[in-house]
Structure formats: C-alpha cells, structure tokens
Amino acid sequence: MQFFSFWRSLASFRVRVALNLKGVAADVVFVDLDADAHRTDAYRKINPQMALPALVTDDGTVLFQSLAIIDWLDETFPTPPLLPADALGRARVRGLALIVACEGHPLLTPRVRRYLDRELDLRDSQQNAWRRHWTVETLAALEGHLAGHKATGRFCHGDAPTLADICLVGHVTAAINQQISLSPWPTVKRIHETAMALPEFAKAHPSAQPDTPEAMRPK
Amino acid sequence: MQFFSFWRSLASFRVRVALNLKGVAADVVFVDLDADAHRTDAYRKINPQMALPALVTDDGTVLFQSLAIIDWLDETFPTPPLLPADALGRARVRGLALIVACEGHPLLTPRVRRYLDRELDLRDSQQNAWRRHWTVETLAALEGHLAGHKATGRFCHGDAPTLADICLVGHVTAAINQQISLSPWPTVKRIHETAMALPEFAKAHPSAQPDTPEAMRPK
Numbered sequence: 001m002q003f004f005s006f007w008r009s010l011a012s013f014r015v016r017v018a019l020n021l022k023g024v025a026a027d028v029v030f031v032d033l034d035a036d037a038h039r040t041d042a043y044r045k046i047n048p049q050m051a052l053p054a055l056v057t058d059d060g061t062v063l064f065q066s067l068a069i070i071d072w073l074d075e076t077f078p079t080p081p082l083l084p085a086d087a088l089g090r091a092r093v094r095g096l097a098l099i100v101a102c103e104g105h106p107l108l109t110p111r112v113r114r115y116l117d118r119e120l121d122l123r124d125s126q127q128n129a130w131r132r133h134w135t136v137e138t139l140a141a142l143e144g145h146l147a148g149h150k151a152t153g154r155f156c157h158g159d160a161p162t163l164a165d166i167c168l169v170g171h172v173t174a175a176i177n178q179q180i181s182l183s184p185w186p187t188v189k190r191i192h193e194t195a196m197a198l199p200e201f202a203k204a205h206p207s208a209q210p211d212t213p214e215a216m217r218p219k
Numbered sequence: 220m221q222f223f224s225f226w227r228s229l230a231s232f233r234v235r236v237a238l239n240l241k242g243v244a245a246d247v248v249f250v251d252l253d254a255d256a257h258r259t260d261a262y263r264k265i266n267p268q269m270a271l272p273a274l275v276t277d278d279g280t281v282l283f284q285s286l287a288i289i290d291w292l293d294e295t296f297p298t299p300p301l302l303p304a305d306a307l308g309r310a311r312v313r314g315l316a317l318i319v320a321c322e323g324h325p326l327l328t329p330r331v332r333r334y335l336d337r338e339l340d341l342r343d344s345q346q347n348a349w350r351r352h353w354t355v356e357t358l359a360a361l362e363g364h365l366a367g368h369k370a371t372g373r374f375c376h377g378d379a380p381t382l383a384d385i386c387l388v389g390h391v392t393a394a395i396n397q398q399i400s401l402s403p404w405p406t407v408k409r410i411h412e413t414a415m416a417l418p419e420f421a422k423a424h425p426s427a428q429p430d431t432p433e434a435m436r437p438k
Contacts, residue, residue: 048363049318061307064364065321068313075306087294088280094287098320099268102284106325115352126339133334144267145283 001026002056004046006033007209007216010105010170011066012053016204017166018070022077026055030211033110067101070163082163093157096145096164100171104138107131108174128178135175142168143185152187154194165195173206220245221275223265225252226428226435229324229389230285231272235423236385237289241296245274249430252329286320289382301382312376315364315383319390323357326350327393347397354394361387362404371406373413384414392425 003019003026005012019026031037031052038050047054047064055063055072063069074082083090106112108131116122116130146152156164172192175182182189195201202208207217222238222245224231238245250256250271257269266273266283274282274291282288293301302309325331327350335341335349365371375383391411394401401408414420421427426436 044363049322049360051322051360057307063307063310063314065314065317067321068310068317071313072306072310075309087291088276088282090294091282091287091291094290095282095284098284098287101317101321102286102325103268103270106321107331111356112326115349119348119352120339120341120345122339129338130334133338137330141268141270144263 001058002029003027004029004031004043004052004054004056005209005211006031006038006052007206007212009033009052010108010174010206011051011101013170013173013204013206014066014166015053015055015069015073016209017169017201018073018082018163020200020204021080021082021161022073024073024077028210032211067097067163067167070166074163080160082161082166084157084162089151089157092151093162093164096142096156097167099141099145100138100167103141104134104171105174107134131174132178132180135171135178135180138171139175139180139182139185139188142171142188146187146191155191161195161198161201165191168192169195169201220277221248222246223248223250223262223271223273223275224428224430225250225257225271226425226431228252228271229327229393229425230270230320232389232392232423232425233285233385234272234274234288234292235428236388236420237292237301237382239419239423240299240301240380241292243292243296247429251430286316286382286386289385293382299379301380301385303376303381308370308376311370312381312383315361315375316386318360318364319357319386322360323353323390324393326353350393351397351399354390354397354399357390358394358399358401358404358407361390361407365406365410374410380414380417380420384410387411388414388420 005028031043037043038052044050046062049064053066055069063072070082083093116127146156151157153159155161156168168188169192172188224247250262256262257271263269265281268283272285274288282291289301302312335346365375370376372378374380375387387407388411391407425431
C-alpha cells in the first residue's frame, strides 16, 4: 500500500491518524505541495484532481479524498472501528466530520490561499481575516453540536476516537497555527487535548513527519 | 420525518434526489435562506450550524450535512442502493461525491458569496470569476476521474445512479446557472443528462420546488 502525503496537508494528517489507529503500515510517498509536486504528470496519473492525499492499494487501485480513504480503511481493517455501530451514531459522526471537511477546510486550502493572493491580490491582513473567519465559524459549529449533547463523551461521540475526532483535530491544528485562542469553544478544546494525548494522533501531527522542514519542528 | 430544505440549496437538492430514489416521503419544511430564516433561534435549535439541509427522524434525532443524511437514508432504506456493494467501489463513489462536496460546492455557498461581497467588497466581475474558477476546477477533476475509467458506465459508477451522480448533478446545475458550456467535460455532461432524464432527479431540481419563486421556474 502506498500513501501519498505531505507533512502540512491537513487531509493527509487525517489519513495518517486513521492508519495509526488501525495499526496499518503504508509506504509513504512525500509529495511536496510547496514545490508543486502534485501538479507533475507523474502525480496527475495517480490522482487526476492533483490533490492530496491518495492511497494506492496493493492491487493498484487508487483511492482519493481523505474521508473516502478513511471509510475504506475502516471497512477493510475493522478494528478499532472509526464509526459507531448504530446508523444514527454513524450519521452524527459523519455529520461532524463533514462540518470540517466540507465547510471549514475547503476555505483554508493552499489553492484558495493562492487565489486570494494572486488573483484577488488581497493584503496579508485580509488573507488572515479570511482564514480566521472560516476557522472560527467551523469551531463554533462544532461546539454547537458537541456541547451538552448526550452522545458527546471523552471524544466527539462516546469515549473512543472516531472519524469526527480525526477531522476535529485537524481543524483545531489550523486554529492553533493561526494563534486563535480556543477558550470560547471548551468542548472542542477538551476533545482536541484528549485526542492529541494519544500517540496515534501525536505521531501523525504535521510537525512530526519525515518531510517536515526543520524550522517547523517543535523547538 | 421532517426535511428542512430550500429550493436553491444544492445540498438540499442532493437529499431530495436521495429521498426520491428511495421512495421515502418526508414533511418538507421550507427554510428561506434569502430571508435569513436559517439564522433564527428556532432553526438554530435544530441545527446549531445554521446550515441546510437537516433531517429530523420520527424519534426526534436531528441529522445534518447532506452526505451524512444520504448515508443514513441508504443504510435505513437499502433499496435501491446509493453505494456499490464492494468496498473499493464505495471508496470511488464516495471520493467522487467528496470532490464536489468538499472542494467545489464549499466555495460557491451563499455565505462565501456574502463574504466576497460584504467583507472583501469584490466587484461583480471578480465574484463571477471566483465562482467560475472553482466550478470549472471541479468539473475538470470529475472528468479526469470519470473519462476512460473502467468503472464508469451510464452513470459515474456502473449503470445505476449513486451518491456520486447525486453530487455531480448538483455541481453541473451550478455550472449551468453560470452559463458555463459543458463541452470540455463530455463524460460529466453525458452523465448529467442521463441522470436528469430520471424523474427522481428532475423532480428534485431547484427550479421545480414548492418554494421556488415564480421567476425562477422554467418558462
């Protein structure tokens, strides 16, 4: 199994956590987004969308889109499960994950930042305000769904990590990178801390990858 | 079952198609996004994210995020299936759906348009260029994954509609609304036409809902 990843990609971060939780090893191929390595013909043949991550199974099938990859991993390596056993629980976990994946993250990706910078020629302060706005909207949406909900436990749904926590942690990482205080969203903050205390999450963090630049590692 | 919907919402359109394909009836509650009805306290209690659609089951559980709702419908009403029977097929269909849901649609939503307009004060030509850019990127990504792929059939995956077609049709609707010619993406164009020929898709179209304004109906 080959896993095409980049240290800073939050979608790659999600798949790394899932692989770690499942205890599944993959050969990691580093695709340097900063050097436009995802736009080469070689990578385009793997993923015509030229986006990360991608997972190539041993029979050569290419899987794309982080949430689809994680669903496949969960079906193929069922233990520990990343989705609840009941349909309503699965819907809640998927819904929480999609708040991040469909609404927060898409507005923060490198290609959107590039458009704001090059096509719209926004000032740095405007670009920062854009990022902060969508990051905060998503933190508030997560807190609104998590705080006081009877199904919220140590993690987003019960007491074991699911797909929802994987997505939440990536989004909180984006918030922390922007030095956004998490205090208005105490449930999100608590779950992020609980998850990051697990080695499966900590080892997957962008700052701890083989392709992480030295300057981006913890001092 | 209560379904909170708005005629123009492409995420509501997805759930309408799924309900039609499953033959499941729901009491539709119209939430007028143009009148900010999704920001009222009443709707906020249903969906703290203040986004459409939402589905409330007969036992009062609130489901949110269109793809999570469709997954739940597919699990609860298995016939006809909206996902393939095999795990790799499911991963492909989910991946295609997520290209639209996580990358195309999020950049075209009303709240993003509002930000471009009010916060960034972009000219109409810049707002149109923004919409066109992300719409076209997603059409190209879909065509890249669909054209010439052995699993592509009359629909995105085989010869029956799936979650991928539901998302594709919504995205093509956004392209048509912008008068973007589909000729560079013949596979996408063909699948859109095939799907829209089915009554389950046609009846779910934004132009054909009870809350569609008269001016937006076909002449």
